[in-house]
Amino acid sequence: MRDQKHIAVLFHARSLRKDLRSSVVFHLADRWRASGHRVTMLRGTRRYVPADVLFVHVDLSVVPDEYLELASRYPAAINHRVKDIRKSRISEQLVSAHDQWNGPVIVKSDLNYGGEPERRLGTPRALRWARAGGVLGRLHRSWLGGSIPGGWQSYRLYQRAGLVPPELWEDPAVVIERFLPEVEAGRFHLRVYQFLGDRSTCRRLASDVPIVKAANRLHSEQVEPHPIVATWRDRLGLDYGKLDYVIHEGTPILLDVNKTTGVDHLSAPERQRRRQYLAEGIGSFFV
Incomplete structure (x- = not known):
């Protein structure tokens, strides 16, 4: 990255500075500046700022058209x-009340991260998030009848689809999926694939609870990503982000898509190494 480039990062118009700082891209920008590039943070679409690359970083499950229209003006x-990236659009494990599946299922908000970004930014979808969060909160049921450890209260696990309350089947703000975990040696696993352009990493997390997240992992290890991640990226149009998936009985299953990743739960040296590596992926977009 010897030639200086101008990189513009586009956030939602209502994003606060603390929202920017809590995103990985904010810290990647520090590496780009250190490499001699110019970085401009934009909020909203009211003005066009010429740049070599525009990084669309709108933290909503459904990106408003005006942001993508602005992006089309850049080289x-x-x-x-x-x-x-709503789960109703990306999931291949959706279950309806009329399906024959009666194995374990998981109930989630249709919106990414429980709809918290929509609520925070005050978008029209915030009302749907509040309704979904309220329903899931009142129905305090989960795997084996207890609450899910680790603070992921927006997820609910049921041993059988027939145990899901009728109001959840009828609520358009939630999705219900087959629960197909990756289990090895009595522990649950999650594979986390992060990428920017031609740079990527993949870790496998292990936990003793069914909902595996970085916050409740017991340990993690670097693994080779499954070849299907390239297909997922292409189908979803993703240049940057994070894909959470499992390999259930040999079959890779996509669980979650994130295009505006937040700061990660890593030790400081590992976090710095990973950010530096991902930051180099910006070179894939210089023309």
Whole structure:
């Protein structure tokens, strides 16, 4: 990255500075500046700022058209093809009340991160988030009848689809999926694939609870990503982000898509190494 480039990062118009600082891209920008590039943080679409690359970083499950329209004016744009990452759009494990499946299921908010970004930014979808969160909160049931450890109260696990309360089947703000975990040696696992352009990493997390997250992991290890991640990236139009998946009885299953990743739960040296490595992926978009 010897030639100086201008990189513009586009956030939602209502994003606060603390929202920017809590995102990985904010810290990647420090590496880009250290490499001699110019970085401009933009909020909203009211003005066009010429740049070599626009990084679309709108923290909503459904990106408003005006942000993608602005992105189309740039010579190169990151994630300009990503419109909608709601689980109802990306999941291949959805279950309806009329399906024959009666194995374990998991209930989630349709919106990413429980709809918290929509609520925080005050978008029209915030009302749907509040309704979904309220329903899931009142129905305090989960795997084996207890609450899920680790603070992931927006998820609910049921041993059988027939145990899901009728109001959840009818609520358009939630999705119900087959629960197909990756289990080895009595522990649950999650694979986390993070990437920017031609740079990527993949870790496998292990936990003793069914909902595996970085916050409740017992340990993690670097692994090779499954080849299907390239297909997922292409289908979703993702240049940057994070894919959470498992390998259930030999079959890779996509669980979650994140295009605006937040700061990670890593030790300081590992965090610095990973950010530096991912930051180098910006070179994939220089034309």
